[in-house]
Amino acid sequence: MRLTVNGNPIEIDAEAEMPLLWALRDLAGIKGPKFGCGIAACGACTVLVAGQPVRSCVLPLGQVEGDVTTIEGIGRPGALHAVQEAWIVEQVAQCGYCQAGQIMSAVALLDEIPNPSDADIDRTMGGNLCRCATYPKIRAAIKRAAASTGA
Amino acid sequence: MRRLFAIALFLMPGPAFAQDEPGLIEWEGLYRVFSHPRCANCHTEDDHPRWSGAHYGEARIHPFNVRRGPxxxxxPGMTCRTCHQExxxxxxxxxxxxxDWHLAPQEMVWFEKSSGEICAQIKDPARNGGKTLDEVAVHLRDDALVAWGWEPGPGREPAPGSAEETYEALKRWAELGAPCPQG
Structure with missing residues (x-):
């Protein structure tokens, strides 16, 4: 089956039931989205499908409707996404394992609410767990990204 | 004195008699469906779905700060479909x-509501999506998300009966005057 990932068409030879995360990591070699819990309970595998955040570990390939965006697709070296820039300035990451998922949820939030309140941030980010408890820095980075884009 | 008491008892319309009314017997079956955790967990009064049912133990608020939304x-950034696929x-x-996994509108509250309260809501077009009872019955029979309640998959207790049986029961209840219990 054919997917569009980060703007590139990709041919995937897999069963329709295969989770999108497996196809991305094991077949397409796109390693940004991480396997955490495998049951949509931690958020490490979050990607965007048609602009909406999805836990790719539980989304079967046969149900992917729209272009897929992973953390590799939102910016590139020298031209990072505002959220990535803010993450660096705030030094959010500790171990870093959950951070790709955190950033993708933050991107989805800012796409719809350019200047989110603390409550908006909590409602979106509650599904992305961080065992290093970087939550205060995540919140600060989202606010920094919002400010940097002129919201 | 004893005779007077017996006469008074005979004249008093006791609740036991009212519950034998055929329409109320039909409603009791419908109430068992609507109040079942498979259905009521997403018919809540507040912002949160619930996790409850025989296999959950105590009722819990859906974790991850999941909320109803607008x-x-x-x-934004965490919709029901972020995790719940087709x-x-x-x-x-x-x-x-x-x-289309989602919460029922806030006015359609079933979770921890009494039989009489749920019954009144089902009949009230202002709180049932503007539906006639025939339309409510068709919704119960044909809606894909409603249908999930009877086939929730392994490890989850299904709602009693089936979509078709519930459709038929609601039609019979409507034909019997759609009576509601007290309370």
């Missing part, structure tokens, strides 16, 4: 799925 489909996850403890 339209019942969740909030089918159940096949993985143990994975999220259930059905098309």
């Amino acid at each position: 339209d019942g489909f969740g909030n 089918t159940n996850s096949p993985v143990l403890h994975g999220p259930p799925g059905s098309p």
Whole structure:
């Protein structure tokens, strides 16, 4: 089956039931989205499908409707996404394992609410767990990204 | 004195008699469906879906700070469909799925509501999506997300009966005057 990932068409030879995360990591070699819990309970595998955040570990390939965006697709070296820039300035990451998922949820939030309140941030980010408890820095980075884009 | 008491008892319309009314017997079957955790968990009064039912133990608020959002489909950046896909996850403890997973509108409250309260809501077009009872019956029979309640997948207790049986029961209840119990 054919997917569009980060703007590139990709041919995937897999069963329709295969989770999108497996196809991305094991077949397409796109390693940004991480396997955490495998049951949509931690958020490490979050990607965007048609602009909406999805836990790719539980989304079967046969149900992917729209272009897929992973953390590799939102910016590139020298031209990072505002959220990535803010993450660096705030030094959010500790171990870093959950951070790709955190950033993708933050991107989805800012796409719809350019200047989110603390409550908006909590409602979106509650599904992305961080065992290093970087939550205060995540919140600060989202606010920094919002400010940097002129919201 | 004893004779007077017996006469008074005979004249008093006791609740036991009222519950034998055929329409109320039909309603009791419908109430068992609507109040079942498979249905009521997403018919809540507040912002949160619930996790409850025989296999959950005590009722819990859906974790991850999941909330209703402006339209019942969740909030920007974390909608119901962020985790709930069109089918159940096949993985143990994975999220259930059905098309258009969402919370029922806030005025359609069933969770921890009495039989009489749920009955009044079902009949009230102002709180049932502007539906006639015939339309409510068709919704119960044909809606994909409602149908999930009777086939929730392994490890989850299904709602009693089936979509078709519930449709038929609601039609019979409507034909019997759609009576509601007290309370």
